[in-house]
């Protein structure tokens with residue numbers, strides 16, 4: 631990858647990390663290098679993370695509008711908290727097709743950038759048909775592991791790039807699972823991905839800033 635618009639999106643999931651410490655490291659590395667680095671913390675931490683100045687994403691928005699929806703994650707609320715984008719349909723928070731569509735509509739109302747996650751090329755093409763800004767392909771069996779998707783299953787990335795391109799050339803294709811080094815980022819770019827989605831490599835690191843500096847070296 632060489633495009634400074636390429637997104638390195640760090641999903642903190644529900645890991646027992648310090649979201650502000652990681653957000654500050656991401657902001658520092660982004661400022662120092664010009665790389666685009668974003669953080670997706672728990673919804674309750676969105677404001678604290680956004681206050682660091684880092685690009686902030688929600689992990690999910692619910693397929694609802696304002697109203698009687700107890701326990702939902704309202705797109706307008708995450709935007710008010712400082713999020714500028716959201717994941718939808720992460721492998722660990724799968725939605726029905728109609729709900730992906732409605733979550734995209736909710737994100738659109740709130741002005742959020744969108745990445746819809748998918749397991750494989752067929753799902754990537756289907757997700758692209760719903761009109762997100764990007765699709766992120768992640769083989770579930772590689773999530774949280776030590777081997778990058780770009781190394782373990784390069785065909786799933788290349789085939790997803792083609793599947794998305796065939797449906798809507800304006801939709802970007804990201805990849806994720808096991809991404810933790812600059813070499814992984816470079817390999818993903820060589821397969822046609824314009825962003826990477828990662829979690830454990832940063833959230834579980836002893837020195838998140840060092841990992842982030844290595845990641846952006848692969849752009």
Ligand SMILES: O=C[C@H](O)COP(=O)(O)O
Nearest residue numbers: 641774807808828829830
């Ligand atoms: O949202 C992130 C992905 O599920 C990848 O997670 P991972 O980097 O721990 O494999």
